[in-house]
Structures are given as structure tokens and as C-alpha cells.
Amino acid sequence: MGRKPSYDNNGRKKGAWSPEEDEKLRDYVLRYGHWNWRELPKFAGLARCGKSCRLRWMNYLRPNVKRGSYTKEEEDIIIKLHEELGNKWSAISAKLPGRTDNEIKNHWHTHLKKRLNQNQSTTNSRMIIEQSNNGVQSVSNKRQEFTPKQVAEDLDLSQPPILESSSSSEISNLSYDSALLCDMMNSVMDDISSTPLEPLMESTDDFWTQPFLADTVYYNQNIDDLSSPLVEGGFLSPYDLYYDDGLDFFYPSY
DNA sequence: AAGCCTTGCAACCGCGTTTGC
DNA sequence: GGCAAACGCGGTTGCAAGGCT
Numbered sequence A: 001m002g003r004k005p006s007y008d009n010n011g012r013k014k015g016a017w018s019p020e021e022d023e024k025l026r027d028y029v030l031r032y033g034h035w036n037w038r039e040l041p042k043f044a045g046l047a048r049c050g051k052s053c054r055l056r057w058m059n060y061l062r063p064n065v066k067r068g069s070y071t072k073e074e075e076d077i078i079i080k081l082h083e084e085l086g087n088k089w090s091a092i093s094a095k096l097p098g099r100t101d102n103e104i105k106n107h108w109h110t111h112l113k114k115r116l117n118q119n120q121s122t123t124n125s126r127m128i129i130e131q132s133n134n135g136v137q138s139v140s141n142k143r144q145e146f147t148p149k150q151v152a153e154d155l156d157l158s159q160p161p162i163l164e165s166s167s168s169s170e171i172s173n174l175s176y177d178s179a180l181l182c183d184m185m186n187s188v189m190d191d192i193s194s195t196p197l198e199p200l201m202e203s204t205d206d207f208w209t210q211p212f213l214a215d216t217v218y219y220n221q222n223i224d225d226l227s228s229p230l231v232e233g234g235f236l237s238p239y240d241l242y243y244d245d246g247l248d249f250f251y252p253s254y
Numbered sequence B: 001a002a003g004c005c006t007t008g009c010a011a012c013c014g015c016g017t018t019t020g021c
Numbered sequence C: 001g002g003c004a005a006a007c008g009c010g011g012t013t014g015c016a017a018g019g020c021t
Helices: A019-032 A040-044 A050-061 A072-085 A089-093 A101-134 A148-155 A160-164 A168-172 A176-194 A197-208 A211-225
Strands: none
Touching: A019 A040, A019 A050, A040 A050, A050 A101, A072 A089, A072 A101, A089 A101
């Protein structure tokens, strides 16, 4: 998948990345970090623009980027966070360890949005059928559209423990409209109420709020494996490296 | 088997924000 | 405060793979 490799007017390569390019970029960033994306490709020996390098690193090469299918828990978190944050994909990805904003955005457009739309249309269809059967139209039934946000608000998703403890008698007291909405979101709600989101989110904050630290940790673990001399690796060091005790990043010394 | 259509996702593009001078 | 460069984000596009006819 992806785009055909091509070159822009400046002779910079566009399109799909080759394994060799990936290797160059990965090795370079693991060695030196992303000190300046614009200049980085020159030093790394890549005929790419900095933006392209950054994107490739962030979405594909970065250590701990999780590939593969989403778990239901992850999908539920995305749905819930999308209700709260809208299309703030980077904010959503910050709560999902190993998932990138681009990946979440793609997954949303190709899977989750579709799934929600199906649930929505199913619910609306059921309402129409039941209305015609009963000949009854309550005020709440007149609502044209049922967005997940409305459901979340109606059912107070911010307090899952209450839902978890809801008894069947309580549910029976809900209005006709709310019951249908409940039905629509049941699968989502079950997971949200039974999955403690906060600990998961808290546990991921440390990693995601310190992405470069994570890179550096990876670097520290693997620097010895990159045994070839820097210049032999096909790229140039932008600076002489040195560590300041107690600091976790590099200082350039031009 | 061949052509067309749909799907999934990598990558690009434009623009707003942040940072440094 | 103003400006330019760099960064980061979100929307959009392009294309390969698989499904369908």
C-alpha cells in the first residue's frame, strides 16, 4: 500500500518508504534524536523532506508503536474520547499507548464511524417500527438524530460506576427514549463500565508525555548494538555527543 | 481470467501554533 | 511586538490488495 515513489522539483523523494530509508532514519534518530527535522534528512543521508521523515518516524518507526488490530477496549476508549474531544486525534492518541494519531484517525474513519452509524440507523429503524406498531409518539421520540454524544450525556458516561450498579428496576423507570438509547450503546457501555479507564490512562501518561525520553531509553538500551562507526552508517553526526549527568537528552555543540 | 469496485492505510498538504531571534 | 522558521495537527489523497461480478 501507499504511494508510488516520485521526486519533487527539489529532487526530494516522495511516496512510499523503502526498507533502506527506514533503516537509515531509524538508525539516525536512535543515535542522535530528532534535533531538527528540517536538517535531519541531510545528515541522515536521506533525499526526503523533514516533514516526511518526522511523519515516518512518528507513525511507523518510533519504538513502541503498536501495529495490528485494535482491541475492543481500545475502540471503546477511542469512541468515548472522541465524544469528549472531537477530532483531537493527537489528544486521543495520548491516551492510547502505542497508537498514533494518524492510525487512530484512519481507524475511526474506516471502522468506528461506520459502526456508530450502523448502530444509529438500527436504533432509528427500530423506533420507527415500534412507533408504527404502538401508534404512540412520546415527546422524546420526536428527536431526529441520536448521536453518541447525546447518549453519553443522557446516561452520564462520566460516572460508569453508577451505570454498573443500575438495577433492572431502575432501568425500567427510564423513559422509552432512554431505554432505546441504552440498548443502542449497550455493548459500548458494558465495556466502559467494566473497564477502569482511569488507571489505564494514568499509566500511559508517563510514556506519552515523554515521547523523547522513551526514544532515549530505547537508545540507551540499543546504542551498543549499533556498532558500526557513525560515518560508516551512511550518515553524519550533527554534533559531538555528550551527556550531562542527570539530564536525559543531548546537547548540540556546533 | 479480467475488469471494476471497495476498503484500508500510508503519506502528503495546508494551515495554525510555537519558538527563537 | 514583529517576523521567520520549525513544528504539529487534522483533512485529504493515492494506491495496493482483496472482493465482487
